[in-house]
Amino acid sequence: MYRLGWDERNGGNISLLLEEAEVADYLDPGTVIRHIPLMGVKEVDLDLSTLEGRIFLVTGTGKYFKNVLLDPETNLGIVRIAKGGKGVDLLWGFKDGGRPTSEFPAHMMSHAARLSVDLENRVVMHSHPTNLLAMNFVHELDEKSFTKDLWKMCTECVVVFPDGVGILPWMLCGTTEIGKATAKKMEEFRLVVWALHGVYAAGKSLDETFGLVETVEKAAKIYMLALGHPRVNELTDENMRELCDLFAVAPKSGYLED
Ligand code: 13P
Ligand code: ZN
Secondary structure, X not given: OOOOOOOOOXXXXXXXXXXXXXXXXXXXXXXXXXXXXXXXXXXXXXXXXXXXXXXXXXXXXXXXXXXXXXXXXXXXXXXXXXXXXXXXXXXXXXXXXXXXXXXXXXXXXXXXXHHHHOOOOOEEEEEOOHHHHHHHHHOOOOHHHHHHHHHOXXXXXXXXXXXXXXXXXXXXXXXXXXXXXHHHHHOOOOEEEEOOOXXXXXXXXXXXXXXXXXXXXXXXXXXHHHXXXXXXXXXXXXHHHHHHHHHOOOOOOOOOOO
C-alpha cells in the first residue's frame, strides 16, 4: 500500500481480528503490558461491548507503513478490547509507547457492523488511494452514479464489488461520529468512501480486502485517464448483468437497468 502511494507518511491504517488460539503460541494472553484508553472519542458514544475480549493486530497511530516490515514490534500492536469496551489492553507491540491508530473507533465499529452481517469478516483497512481521491473532486458524490461509473471502467468490477461503494460526506476523522457513520454504511457496503479523504474496506482476509481497494483504485485510475476525452465505447448494463449471472453475484438492487 505504501509502495503504491496510497498511504503517504502515516496515512492509512489496518486492523485484523485474531482468534485467541492464533496468538496463544506467540504470547501469553493473560499478560497485559499496559492499558490504553482510546483517544478522540466521546466515551458515552463509544460502545465496543460486542467486541469485548476480542483480539486485534492493528497499526499504530503516526506510524509509517513502510517501517512495519523493518520493525513490526514498534509499528504494530496486538490489543484486546478491555472490559466495558472503552479501552484496550496491550498484549504485544507498540514498543516505543505507541498506541493504536487514531481511527481505532471507526475500525472497531466497522468490525462490529461487518460481523453482524458476515461472521467471517476479519479485516478493516483504511487508505488514501490516489485516483479514487482524485475522482472525489470531479465526480458527484452520489452512491449509485459513483458506483456505476466505477463498475463501467473494468469488466470485472461489478463482480468484485457487486455491493457497490458507500459514500460519506466529508467529516472530521478520528472521531466516534465518523466511526458510527462508517459502521452504518458497512452494514450494506464493504467499501466506504470518506469524501475528500480516502476509503474504508472490509473483508474476510487481508488479500480480499486489499483486492477490493486495488480494484476500485484501478477503476478510478481509468476513469481519471478517460476524463475529458470523448467516450466512444461503454460497458452496458446488459453486459454487467451477463457478468453477474456468469459469476453468480447479485448486483446492488436498483443499480442496473432490467
Ligand atoms: P493514524 O496515523 O492515526 O493511523 O492516522 C492515519 C490516517 O490515515 C488518518 O485518517
Ligand atoms: Zn486517513
